[in-house]
Amino acid sequence: MKFLKLFGRLEANVIGMIHVQALPGTPLNRATVSEITEKACREAEIYHQAGLDGVIIENMHDIPYTFEVGPEVCSSMTAVCSAVRRLYPSWPLGVQILSAANHSALAVALASGLDFIRAEGFVFSHVADEGLLNACAGGLLRYRRHIGAEHIQIFTDIKKKHSAHALTSDVSIAETAQAAKFFLSDGVIVTGTATGAQADPKELRGFSTQHNEQSQDDIIQLCCEISANKKIKAAVKNIGKGAAAAGSGAFVGGLVGGPAGIAVGGALGGALGSWMTSGLFKPLPEIIMSLPSIQQEKLYSDVMAALGKVDWVDVASLTALVIGNATLQERVLGAIVTYATKELKAEVQYGV
Missing domain, CATH: 3.20.20.70 (Aldolase class I)
Structure with a gap:
């Protein structure tokens, strides 16, 4: 900052x-x-x-x-x-x-x-x-x-x-x-x-890649921290969507990696589908951490857009920055909830 x-x-x-x-x-x-x-x-x-x-x-x-x-x-x-x-x-x-x-x-x-x-x-x-x-x-x-x-x-x-x-x-x-x-x-x-x-452009790209990976990890941890503080839980309204998620994960995996890809894709889809088909509310941090990487990248992009131009050293400083600023905290929370309801088609509960 x-x-x-x-x-x-x-x-x-x-x-x-x-x-x-x-x-x-x-x-x-x-x-x-x-x-x-x-x-x-x-x-x-x-x-x-x-x-x-x-x-x-x-x-x-x-x-x-x-x-x-x-x-x-x-x-x-x-x-x-x-x-x-x-x-x-x-x-x-x-x-x-x-x-x-x-x-x-x-x-x-x-x-x-x-x-x-x-x-x-x-x-x-x-x-x-x-x-x-x-x-x-x-x-x-x-x-x-x-x-x-x-x-x-x-x-x-x-x-x-x-x-x-x-x-x-x-x-x-x-x-x-x-x-x-x-x-x-x-x-x-x-x-x-x-x-x-x-x-050296190659060195700069390597540095940029590692920086971006670390930034995404920090944002995902921030989402978990805020969700935990607000005691947010989520469940899917339409139980059938769980099977669709598992199936689509296997399909995409098969396109990319053949039979081995089907196994991996099915595992990823199943991880997401397990809570979606259960019909039970689960802590949102648990759901976020089980998301496939492509879903975490989407959440990362949404939260970064909500944060705007901010700078931080590590996840601790990022968390302190957002928790200590009511406006930033509201923006991040809104991005998380919007992601859960629109991208995951989940029903969200607070403080339960």
Whole structure:
């Protein structure tokens, strides 16, 4: 929800990068802090006029990078970031300080009034061109809490560019993203192997597939939780529909998989048909969990349409979000009941 509140939508946000000139104390520094700040503000103006959704300010030219970032870098970045923020008080702004100076970036963001940071090395170790980088999530989130910066979001690179990932070659990018999510990242960043190289479409599809599967599982569990809280039970009005469901399941299975498919399809149809033909009311969560996957997908789609654009970390946060919002809870409940009555042709009872 924090990402949605900041950018106004979950998809297709365009964020520009302001690569500030080399800062004082670094080998390529030739400009004063005032000159660096002025140039950064001009670039921010170009991005803003172009209609971008936000920018990240980064010390790109402080090569060669080091893990030991001095106070001259932090103070210079604070000056630059504060100047851009004064120009655009409500525009989403973030900061990244190389290399992997994530604690410093949080401090700069807090002092400058920025909205987020981009962090390297959040989960899993890897070898970057500046050396071995270990995971920092635990310490970083505790530091954010310690300085009172929990309103600042942390977007995290996974399988970082300009790095070797042999140490985690058995961990997919989707699994890395899931680990970042579990460790409370506010969003993940997927890049190519180097600056300017596009991300691998195959990796993105794999990540998207796993994300969608997890989202569906969360929604199904949410439906069960709300149905259980409302003590909803369901039964089919027309007993004959149970046999039809079992038969149609076997028919579809046969079309797809031959004799073996008939056995599987019949089992799925029978699972659905068993409660439909019983004539008894059963708890709706029990019915939902026994639905074939294609039926659960339909329920998932209906509930997502009712929720609209929401963002969540896991099933616990999703459930808390919906239970704590009367409007959202009413929408989800309505979608569940409509699905049961129209799709399953069931009679629904409350609180029995």
